Every structure is written in structure tokens, then in C-alpha cells.
Amino acid sequence: MTPTPGSANSIALQLDRVSRHYTLGASAIRAVDDVSFTIRGGEFVALLGSSGSGKSTLLNLMAGLDRPTSGAIHADGRNLAELSSLELARYRRNTVGMVFQSFNLLPRMTLAENVELPLRLAEVDRDERATRVAEALQRVKLDKRTAHRPAELSGGEQQRTAIARALVNRPRILFADEPTGNLDSATGESIMNLLLEIQSGLGMTIIMVTHERPIAEKFATRLVMMGDGKLLSDGANQEITSGVSQ
Amino acid sequence: MKLRDMTELAVRNLREALFRNSLTTLGVAVGVASLVAMLSLGVGLQNLASNRLTKSGLFDSVFVTPKLNMRGGPPSTAVQQPETRLLDEDARREISKLPNVIEVFPQIRFPTEVRFAEKPYPTVVAGMPLSSKQSGAFDGMKGTFFSGENANEAILQIEFAKELSKETDSLVGKSLSIRYAERQQLADSSGGFSIIPKEKQLQIIGVVETEPASGFGGFGNGRLLIPIGVAQSLRAAQVNDLRDVVRGGAATKQTYASLTVRAKTTANVDDIEAAVKKMGFGAFSLLDASKSLKIFFRVLDLLLGLFASLALAVATLGIVNTLVMAILERRREIGVLKALGAADSDVKRLFFVEAGVMGLIGGIAGVILGWLIGRALTLATNIYLKRQELPGVEISSVPLWLVLFGIGFAIAVSLVAGLYPASRAAKLNPVEALRYE
Numbered sequence: 001m002t003p004t005p006g007s008a009n010s011i012a013l014q015l016d017r018v019s020r021h022y023t024l025g026a027s028a029i030r031a032v033d034d035v036s037f038t039i040r041g042g043e044f045v046a047l048l049g050s051s052g053s054g055k056s057t058l059l060n061l062m063a064g065l066d067r068p069t070s071g072a073i074h075a076d077g078r079n080l081a082e083l084s085s086l087e088l089a090r091y092r093r094n095t096v097g098m099v100f101q102s103f104n105l106l107p108r109m110t111l112a113e114n115v116e117l118p119l120r121l122a123e124v125d126r127d128e129r130a131t132r133v134a135e136a137l138q139r140v141k142l143d144k145r146t147a148h149r150p151a152e153l154s155g156g157e158q159q160r161t162a163i164a165r166a167l168v169n170r171p172r173i174l175f176a177d178e179p180t181g182n183l184d185s186a187t188g189e190s191i192m193n194l195l196l197e198i199q200s201g202l203g204m205t206i207i208m209v210t211h212e213r214p215i216a217e218k219f220a221t222r223l224v225m226m227g228d229g230k231l232l233s234d235g236a237n238q239e240i241t242s243g244v245s246q
Numbered sequence: 247m248k249l250r251d252m253t254e255l256a257v258r259n260l261r262e263a264l265f266r267n268s269l270t271t272l273g274v275a276v277g278v279a280s281l282v283a284m285l286s287l288g289v290g291l292q293n294l295a296s297n298r299l300t301k302s303g304l305f306d307s308v309f310v311t312p313k314l315n316m317r318g319g320p321p322s323t324a325v326q327q328p329e330t331r332l333l334d335e336d337a338r339r340e341i342s343k344l345p346n347v348i349e350v351f352p353q354i355r356f357p358t359e360v361r362f363a364e365k366p367y368p369t370v371v372a373g374m375p376l377s378s379k380q381s382g383a384f385d386g387m388k389g390t391f392f393s394g395e396n397a398n399e400a401i402l403q404i405e406f407a408k409e410l411s412k413e414t415d416s417l418v419g420k421s422l423s424i425r426y427a428e429r430q431q432l433a434d435s436s437g438g439f440s441i442i443p444k445e446k447q448l449q450i451i452g453v454v455e456t457e458p459a460s461g462f463g464g465f466g467n468g469r470l471l472i473p474i475g476v477a478q479s480l481r482a483a484q485v486n487d488l489r490d491v492v493r494g495g496a497a498t499k500q501t502y503a504s505l506t507v508r509a510k511t512t513a514n515v516d517d518i519e520a521a522v523k524k525m526g527f528g529a530f531s532l533l534d535a536s537k538s539l540k541i542f543f544r545v546l547d548l549l550l551g552l553f554a555s556l557a558l559a560v561a562t563l564g565i566v567n568t569l570v571m572a573i574l575e576r577r578r579e580i581g582v583l584k585a586l587g588a589a590d591s592d593v594k595r596l597f598f599v600e601a602g603v604m605g606l607i608g609g610i611a612g613v614i615l616g617w618l619i620g621r622a623l624t625l626a627t628n629i630y631l632k633r634q635e636l637p638g639v640e641i642s643s644v645p646l647w648l649v650l651f652g653i654g655f656a657i658a659v660s661l662v663a664g665l666y667p668a669s670r671a672a673k674l675n676p677v678e679a680l681r682y683e
Contacts, residue, residue, distance in 0.1 A: 066677050
């Protein structure tokens with residue numbers, strides 16, 4: 001598979017005073033409140049925080065699934081807040097890949113068909129689709145199980161399939177929302193190793209939401225802490241960076 | 247997403263809830279079936295009526311009479327002619343030279359008494375030109391058509407044949423004699439004539455189920471058909487003979503009670519009719535009646551179609567219900583599709599295609615079902631007619647346009663039914679859809 005990496009040190013995403021507010025009855029909920037930071041190409045960023053801290057909402061905003069109430073999110077030189085819904089769909093299709101906690105594979109489709117889905121949406125030719133699906137499944141070591149359906153796989157295998165699906169369109173940024181949340185610790189670790197391998201192998205930018213600090217500290221290069229919708233802290237993962245420097 | 251991929255996904259989705267989608271599709275099929283069955287009856291009855299009338303040779307013909315006939319009444323045209331023209335051989339030749347006229351032949355009909363198996367059977371004889379074979383009226387007849395214009399042969403209309411024998415097929419090859427009144431010119435110069443009873447032997451060569459000599463002139467529908475040459479040679483007394491006598495001196499010249507002018511197509515009938523009237527004769531055709539008949543059947547089709555469409559309207563509610571249920575069930579899937587890059591229009595088109603596929607399958611099944619209903623009705627009608635000793639008929643017909651219309655209408659209605667669910671699915675917020683359990 002030919003990667004389309006976010007070139008190192010280029011800006012992959014830039015958030016400028018991003019807020020996402022909801023109204024629930026009479027009360028206003030500030031799910032994300034005035035958050036600003038920049039993510040460079042090739043970074044492995046972990047968004048940490050307790051439940052309701054706004055990390056998943058922020059991930060959805062960065063992935064183009066939602067629009068900010070105010071502020072700007074710059075990706076590929078464009079402000080996502082100003083894109084039309086069609087342009088946002090193209091951004092999700094071509095620039096980003098998504099991995100979910102509950103895998104979100106379509107149960108009636110085989111592994112190969114699930115992985116092929118983004119290529120269908122991108123109107124890639126059938127011949128090329130077959131090649132790219134095979135490559136993606138080979139990368140996650142599921143090339144022997146292409147005809148299986150999700151229900152016939154373990155949780156770890158399903159998540160690996162979801163990662164293959166996220167990679168198949170060769171995105172620059174991979175968003176992972178609690179990718180190990182539904183897995184046991186050993187399987188979770190293998191998934192994290194796979195993500196790490198992809199990040200280093202393809203030079204891809206990975207932004208992962210997790211509430212498991214040990215996992216974040218073990219794999220991410222940068223830790224961003226959220227609390228009550230606000231950015232609490234943002235810094236390099238000392239454990240990783242010191243490990244790298246040693 | 248490309249249409250092929252979209253269709254594959256849609257069919258896969260439909261197969262997921264097979265039972266529910268089959269019931270919905272069945273609803274569409276029943277709606278289309280009722281529409282097709284109703285319209286096929288309309289078309290079938292129209293064909294039945296127009297075929298019978300066409301085969302009678304009435305619609306491509308203009309009937310010419312002398313302007314002043316025995317019935318009196320006002321002239322058939324407002325244009326005043328200087329003098330009354332005789333409908334004689336000169337007139338016949340003149341009319342036959344008009345453009346788009348195939349032939350002009352006199353209508354010769356006279357009452358007769360048929361002698362068969364030593365029993366008398368009163369009926370009407372009609373002289374038929376050899377060209378009448380091409381009208382289609384003799385298609386499917388038992389036996390053969392006239393061998394020549396002067397052959398002493400007779401073809402029996404089936405209703406009359408049944409009077410002669412229950413086994414109508416067995417009549418072919420047998421002989422009968424007809425007794426008729428021959429007009430014989432008196433030797434003096436009075437212009438009068440005698441009526442002499444005569445008899446003629448004929449061989450039965452065929453039995454025809456249609457009525458090739460129905461319509462106008464003479465003494466009503468001809469039920470014993472003979473070649474026109476033979477009919478002319480018999481010089482049988484005609485309805486215009488009395489008029490010829492009172493006309494005086496001109497009575498020595500043979501005239502015709504009426505002439506039938508056959509046009510190349512029904513489109514030429516109006517022009518020929520006008521030209522004949524201009525020549526000073528009375529002329530009329532049944533084309534106007536045929537137009538009224540067409541309007542009647544169009545209105546009938548419309549009403550039948552409207553009633554049948556009600557069933558299809560109910561079926562569309564089923565499609566709306568099924569697709570709305572599908573949205574609820576596949577909310578998360580829609581969220582996944584959007585997260586993977588599906589645009590709102592992709593989601594909308596996916597549901598549209600699903601509705602369209604249900605319409606297509608329902609339409610095809612409905613057309614087949616409607617055709618079967620039509621066949622069953624035809625079968626039941628023919629069983630009834632057979633018991634009444636009447637010939638069978640085709641009361642339903644599913645032409646290609648009805649097949650295409652049935653399927654097309656089903657797809658169109660299904661797409662309309664898919665409008666609301668498709669736009670509802672397209673508007674789903676992907677974040678909320680992904681959160682849905």
C-alpha cells in the first residue's frame with residue numbers, strides 16, 4: 001500500500017478557539033469550550049479526559065462529523081467550519097479515517113466488503129478496489145479471513161478490520177475513538193501496537209480519544225488533557241520522548 | 247457512489263429484511279396487477295369491438311347512395327346540386343377514379359329462401375367482392391374462400407349455418423338452393439319490369455364466424471355470401487327497383503341502390519366522402535362512429551386506471567412505512583456510511599434506489615399477475631360463452647405499452663413514496679446516528 005502520509009512537521013490540524021455548545025431544554029451545555037491547539041503531521045496525539053470531558057465531541061469536530069458553534073478548524077488549508085456538507089463528506093472520505101470503540105462494521109457484509117465500503121463511496125475502480133482491500137487486510141493480518149462476517153470474528157479482529165477500513169482510502173489523519181474500549185487489555189495492546197506500526201510505517205497522523213491514561217502514555221507522542229470541555233493540558237509524552245532520546 | 251454500487255447495496259439491504267420487503271413489494275405487485283388487469287380489459291374490449299367492426303369492412307369504406315332515396319328527408323349535404331345524379335355504371339367508374347380508392351362495388355343484397363335438406367330457411371344474400379378476403383373478415387374461416395367472381399359458391403355466416411345444422415363443419419361441400427325474386431324488364435317501352443321467382447344451386451364452400459356483410463344497404467345483414475359477379479348476374483330485385491319505375495324513362499338504365507367505396511386506409515375516408523358528395527351523391531362513413539368508440543374506450547380506460555390506481559396508492563403507503571422502519575433500524579449504519587464519507591445525496595440515493603428496486607420488482611410481478619388475471623377472466627368468459635354456444639373471445643390484452651407503463655408507473659410511484667424516507671435518512675446527524683443503539 002502506498003501511504004499518503006502527513007509530512008512531518010507540516011500542520012495537519014489547527015484548532016483556533018473552537019467551541020461546541022448544545023442547548024438541552026433551558027440549559028446550555030458547553031461540550032467543547034474555547035479550545036485551541038495545533039497538531040503536526042506524523043504526531044500520535046492522545047486526547048485524555050474523564051467521561052463527559054468533551055474529548056469525543058472534539059474528535060467529531062476534527063473528523064468533520066460535526067461543526068463547531070464557533071471557532072475554526074483548519075485542515076488542508078481549509079476551515080472545516082465553513083465547508084458545505086458535501087465538502088465535509090469529501091473531507092471525511094479522502095482526508096481522514098475513523099476507528100470506533102464499537103467497531104461499527106456492517107454485520108451483513110464480509111470483511112472484504114466492509115473494508116471496500118469507503119472505496120465504493122470514493123468511486124474507485126473495481127479492479128483497484130480489490131487490490132487495495134487485499135493490501136489493507138494484509139496489513140492488519142486478516143487476509144486469510146476476507147470472506148468472514150464480523151460476527152465470526154473476535155473483538156480484536158473486528159477492530160483490526162475497522163482499522164483496515166479506515167486505512168483503505170489512504171487518509172492523512174486517523175481518528176480513533178476509544179479503540180481499545182471494548183477489548184481486553186492484551187487485545188487492546190495488540191491494537192495499539194498495530195496503530196503504532198501504522199503511524200511509524202505510513203507516517204500517518206493519529207488522534208486517539210481514550211480515558212485509559214496508561215495506554216496513552218505508552219503509545220502516544222503527545223498527551224492532550226480535557227476537562228469540562230476545556231483544554232487542561234497539552235504536552236509531549238515525556239515517557240515516549242525520553243525513551244526515544246535514550 | 248456509482249449507480250451499480252448503489253444498486254448492489256440497495257439489493258443487499260432489501261435482502262436483509264426479506265419478509266417485510268417482500269410483503270411491501272407484494273403490495274406494489276397487487277396494485278400494479280389490478281391496474282394492468284383493468285387496463286388490459288379496457289384494451290381487450292376495445293380490440294374486440296374494433297376488430298369486429300374493422301373486419302366488417304365498415305371503417306375503410308364510404309357508402310354511396312343516390313341523393314334522393316326512398317326514405318326521403320333532407321339531403322345529406324348542404325350544397326345544392328343542380329340535378330339528381332343516377333347511381334349507375336358511369337357513376338361507379340367516376341368514383342373508382344378518385345384518389346386512394348381501391349375499388350367500388352355495388353351493394354347487392356336481397357331476401358331469399360334457402361332450400362336445404364328439403365327445408366326452407368329465409369335469410370338475406372349478400373354479394374361479396376373477391377377483395378373482401380383481404381379485409382381479414384374471412385381469417386380463420388372454415389373451408390375456403392370463393393374460387394372466382396362467377397363461381398356458384400356460397401359462404402355461410404355461422405349463425406345462419408347453425409340454423410341449417412348443429413354440425414356447421416359438416417356443411418362444407420354440401421349444396422343448397424336459393425329462391426329469389428328476379429327482375430325482368432318488360433318487352434314494351436313502359437320502363438316497367440316483372441318479378442319472377444327463380445332458383446339457383448350453390449355449393450357451400452365455407453363457414454365464417456365474423457359478419458363480413460353487416461351494416462348498411464338492402465335488407466340487412468347478409469348471412470349467405472356469394473361472389474359479387476354471381477350476385478349481379480342473378481338480377482335479383484333490389485330496394486331501388488320501385489324508385490326506378492316511378493322515375494320513368496330512366497328506368498331502362500340499370501342503377502344501384504348503393505355503392506361501397508373502399509379506401510386505401512381509414513385516413514382517406516374523409517376525403518373520399520367529401521369528393522363523392524361533391525359529385526352529387528349521398529355519402530356517409532362510420533369513421534365518426536369509430537372515433538366516438540375510441541373516445542368511449544379512452545374514458546373507460548381512464549376510469550378503470552383511476553380505480554386501479556387506488557390499490558397502488560395504498561401500496562405506496564406500504565413503501566413509505568417499510569423505508570421509515572428501515573431508517574430506524576439502520577440509523578447506526580447510516581451514521582457509519584456518513585463517517586466513511588457518504589454525502590447526504592449518497593444516502594438519499596441509496597434509499598431512492600431501494601424504493602425503485604421494490605417498484606421494479608413489484609412492477610414486473612404485478613404485470614405478470616395482471617396478465618394472469620386477464621387470462622383467467624378470458625378463460626372464465628369463454629367457458630361461459632361456450633355453454634351459451636357462442637364463439638370464444640379475447641376480452642383482455644396486455645400490449646407492450648401496458649407492460650412498460652405498468653413497470654414504469656410502479657417505479658415512479660415507488661420513487662415518490664421514497665421521497666420522504668430518503669430525505670429523512672439523508673438529514674440524519676452522523677454523530678447522533680453513530681450513538682444510536
